[in-house]
Amino acid sequence: MKLTSEQQAAVRCDENLMLTACPGSGKTRVIISKLVRILDTVRDTAHSVACITYTNAAVHEIEGRVRFHMQPGDDRHYDICTIHSFCLNHIFRPFCYLIAGYKKGFKVLTPESEEFEKIVTAVSAKFNKFNLTYRDFEEFTQLRIDLDGEPTGAAIERGSLTPEIAKAYWARARADGFIDFANIIYYSLLLIRKRPEILSYVAAKFSWILVDEFQDTTDLQVEILALIAGAGDARFLLVGDPLQSIYRFAGARPDLAVDFAKRIGARTDIVLSGNFRSSNPIVAQAEKMFARTPAMKALGEANKFTETPHYRDGSSSFVIIRDYFLPALAASGIPVGEAVILAPTWFTLFPLGRLLREYGVSIVGPGARPYRRNRQFAPLAEQICGYLMEPRPESIVAIERTLFNTVLDVTGRAHFDIFSYEGRAVVFRLLAQAQALNDSFMGAIEWLESSAAAFSKVLVDAGYFSTAEQGIFAMSVEEMKTDMRNNRVDLANLAIDDLGIYANPDAALKLSTLHNAKGREFTAVAMIDLNEGRIPSYYSRTTEDLEEQKRLFYVGITRAKRILFYATDNSDRRNGPSRFLLKGTGVGVC
Numbered sequence: 329m330k331l332t333s334e335q336q337a338a339v340r341c342d343e344n345l346m347l348t349a350c351p352g353s354g355k356t357r358v359i360i361s362k363l364v365r366i367l368d369t370v371r372d373t374a375h376s377v378a379c380i381t382y383t384n385a386a387v388h389e390i391e392g393r394v395r396f397h398m399q400p401g402d403d404r405h406y407d408i409c410t411i412h413s414f415c416l417n418h419i420f421r422p423f424c425y426l427i428a429g430y431k432k433g434f435k436v437l438t439p440e441s442e443e444f445e446k447i448v449t450a451v452s453a454k455f456n457k458f459n460l461t462y463r464d465f466e467e468f469t470q471l472r473i474d475l476d477g478e479p480t481g482a483a484i485e486r487g488s489l490t491p492e493i494a495k496a497y498w499a500r501a502r503a504d505g506f507i508d509f510a511n512i513i514y515y516s517l518l519l520i521r522k523r524p525e526i527l528s529y530v531a532a533k534f535s536w537i538l539v540d541e542f543q544d545t546t547d548l549q550v551e552i553l554a555l556i557a558g559a560g561d562a563r564f565l566l567v568g569d570p571l572q573s574i575y576r577f578a579g580a581r582p583d584l585a586v587d588f589a590k591r592i593g594a595r596t597d598i599v600l601s602g603n604f605r606s607s608n609p610i611v612a613q614a615e616k617m618f619a620r621t622p623a624m625k626a627l628g629e630a631n632k633f634t635e636t637p638h639y640r641d642g643s644s645s646f647v648i649i650r651d652y653f654l655p656a657l658a659a660s661g662i663p664v665g666e667a668v669i670l671a672p673t674w675f676t677l678f679p680l681g682r683l684l685r686e687y688g689v690s691i692v693g694p695g696a697r698p699y700r701r702n703r704q705f706a707p708l709a710e711q712i713c714g715y716l717m718e719p720r721p722e723s724i725v726a727i728e729r730t731l732f733n734t735v736l737d738v739t740g741r742a743h744f745d746i747f748s749y750e751g752r753a754v755v756f757r758l759l760a761q762a763q764a765l766n767d768s769f770m771g772a773i774e775w776l777e778s779s780a781a782a783f784s785k786v787l788v789d790a791g792y793f794s795t796a797e798q799g800i801f802a803m804s805v806e807e808m809k810t811d812m813r814n815n816r817v818d819l820a821n822l823a824i825d826d827l828g829i830y831a832n833p834d835a836a837l838k839l840s841t842l843h844n845a846k847g848r849e850f851t852a853v854a855m856i857d858l859n860e861g862r863i864p865s866y867y868s869r870t871t872e873d874l875e876e877q878k879r880l881f882y883v884g885i886t887r888a889k890r891i892l893f894y895a896t897d898n899s900d901r902r903n904g905p906s907r908f909l910l911k912g913t914g915v916g917v918c
């Protein structure tokens with residue numbers, strides 16, 4: 329793997345290091361090279377290296393890339409994980425028998441699980457809250473615990489939850505033997521704080537701990553790492569970019585990262601300043617927002633692109649995307665699948681998505697589904713609707729995989745023959761049924777009801793479902809309808825394409841919030857809704873809030889490789905262009 333001299337210096341540094349890395353600077357490459365280098369030193373010892381990343385997607389990416397460098401037996405010496413799985417596997421699981429309520433074990437309460445839904449519904453009912461929307465459910469996933477053990481987080485500070493509801497939720501989860509992500513971190517901290525023998529056991533295990541996206545590590549997480557650092561000989565490579573810290577609402581604070589680095593005496597003099605992602609004009613925009621020291625330089629292939637970033641003001645985001653962004657993509661020969669529309673909040677993306685689809689552009693939705701993802705018929709229905717929208721041979725493999733998981737979910741039986749010739753024939757039968765129903769021009773709800781019945785019959789004939797399991801899809805459709813009604817979806821006008829957007833077709837235009845775009849890159853980016861009040865949002869009152877909004881804007885700019893579009897909406901005359909677009913306070917395009 330080719331490394332720049334800055335990247336090499338970071339990999340070779342054998343002391344504690346806090347590495348500040350500009351956007352697109354190849355942090356992943358550095359972390360992988362470091363991991364491979366450390367493995368050479370721990371192979372014949374009892375030690376390991378932990379590589380803590382921010383998301384499961386990052387875990388998979390690093391795992392996939394590290395595999396090429398591994399020797400047999402190496403897997404005992406490294407763990408690539410999120411901070412939650414680090415705490416779960418190395419602290420909470422081995423010692424949970426010490427905690428009342430978890431003495432006999434536990435199950436993790438994931439937001440996709442049915443138990444999560446049951447617990448949230450039951451606890452909300454106690455507080456007289458019924459007909460929950462996905463926002464209500466989401467608020468429970470945002471709950472956190474502070475260093476004193478008290479409930480906190482945006483859902484309490486500015487959402488609809490109270491500390492009493494949070495406590496009731498956790499008590500109920502615990503009574504049922506479940507633990508959520510917030511408590512995994514909290515109990516792990518308690519265990520190592522109160523039991524020195526546990527702390528030294530954990531600290532002795534690791535010779536190195538590598539932490540990616542360190543700027544978004546929360547107070548409790550930093551405390552856990554600090555205790556481990558104080559109790560053993562583990563060295564730390566902390567990689568991050570304080571200018572991309574955008575999770576304050578989740579408890580992240582860049583100043584904590586700096587304090588921790590000081591506490592462990594980490595070097596801070598190595599910096600990655602080469603950006604391999606973006607063109608010169610885009611890097612120049614980012615530098616106007618935050619001038620870095622040393623300045624960020626465009627070093628990658630995108631260097632050859634010269635398009636200057638555009639600003640457009642229009643009567644709606646849709647009009648700007650239709651009249652300027654899509655033609656700009658076409659003029660540069662960029663497929664829409666390589667482009668993204670980024671907005672400060674997801675709710676403006678829904679109506680935009682619908683207008684774009686009506687205009688004939690296939691899109692990948694803003695992520696939030698109007699029904700719960702664990703509905704048993706939903707994944708298969710989405711994949712098949714995706715295929716109806718855009719019949720691509722690659723989608724067949726995804727449908728097969730989804731069918732396998734759905735059958736496993738419904739029946740508890742793993743039918744590996746789904747991946748055989750016979751299995752593929754069943755998939756084609758499902759697609760033929762789906763197409764026939766689609767051809768009769770029905771709405772999405774009628775299609776869901778009819779296809780639930782038709783698909784069940786195909787699966788019974790194929791031997792994947794028993795006759796007793798035949799009605800499960802229909803029940804699942806009823807649950808999806810209830811969810812959608814609660815989420816105020818206009819069922820009468822729901823189209824089959826509305827469901828297909830969740831199947832994630834590669835060739836579709838992506839719609840995402842700025843937050844969800846973190847860590848990703850796109851050939852072309854249109855940032856929309858860039859009005860005062862939206863970014864910075866109305867909620868941003870303090871200097872810290874405003875700084876965080878500025879960093880969010882910066883994350884948006886730095887996702888682009890070649891084309892960057894800024895759009896404001898002049899339909900609401902009270903809110904002019906965001907200060908981040910102006911000279912002096914921003915990129916200076918208007």
Ligand SMILES: Nc1ncnc2c1ncn2[C@@H]1O[C@H](COP(=O)(O)OP(=O)(O)OP(=O)(O)O)[C@@H](O)[C@H]1O
Nearest residue numbers: 330331332350351352353354355356357604847848
């Ligand atoms: N030494 C190098 N030579 C050529 N390309 C490189 C080098 N290092 C990294 N890259 C490429 O740069 C791109 C950006 O890398 P990566 O996604 O790791 O960025 P990042 O630092 O995580 O960015 P961000 O903080 O914005 O998410 C990748 O396509 C990667 O392959």
